[in-house]
Amino acid sequence: MRKSDKKLEKSIVTALTEACEEALKQYDGFQWLTHIVNYQRFPDSLSVICVFDNKAHLRLAINDDKGEQLKVLIEGKLSSCNINVKGVKKRILFDTEEACANEHGGNWSKRLEEFKNARHV
Template sequence: MWITHFVNYRDFPNSLVIVSVFGTDEELHEVCGIQLDLKLCALVQQELSALDVPINIKAHQIRCDTEEACERDNEGNWQERYRYSALH
């Protein structure tokens, strides 16, 4: 697992999207099954809040995704996969 982000700095922090990336869809499914994804999102939100960076989980600013899905849907191009999120 690794974590990355996408942002349009002209609209920070509203455009900030934090993505926890798992290897496979199955791994993510297992993580969601024990609600570890929710705990991970809450931890990211807590750490950003400590830095005075407000972020909204309900606005999908913190997400989980997989390398498998990006490869399948966007030929491994993460910028393309999250382009809309960072611009809006």
Template sequence: MRKSDKKVENLIRNVLTDVCEDTLKGYDGFLWVTHTVNFSSFPQSLKIICVFETQEDRASFIAKEGQQHVASTIQKAFNKVGVQLKNVSKQISYEIQ
């Protein structure tokens, strides 16, 4: 991993840690946020995965329109650090542990 890749990775982790802490407070069954990225095509290649404990927790999150809240939170957090995500909702998936 190049030095510049490490900087990007740290930036992503810092942003998603804040998002995770915010989301943990608001949604039962939400466990963590993780990601994958191809550094040569960041930020387009960034994939964010929100993980839930059960299918019911995930369904409740979706029913409460949690996706919009999380997508907005992620977008704002990346904007603050100067990273523009063009279609953040397509870069986020919601999965079960």
């Protein structure tokens, strides 16, 4: 990783940590978020995955338009750290602990690697 990539990674982590802390207070069932990125293809490769505890809470968030509010929150935090990614809302995705447990035995590394390969990050 180049020095400039490390600096960018630090900014992304800062922005997403702030978004996560706010989301934990605002959204029932929200657990955590993470990101994947290929810095050779940044910003087009950036994806953010928001994880809820179960499908029921995720459905409630999406149906109550809280999913869109969460996307706005993340976009704002990234922007406040001077990370402006065109169309970032399309790259903010949702998942659940429940789905990972059922499909990957709770192995998030494996799940995110499959996700990364499917998205061609």
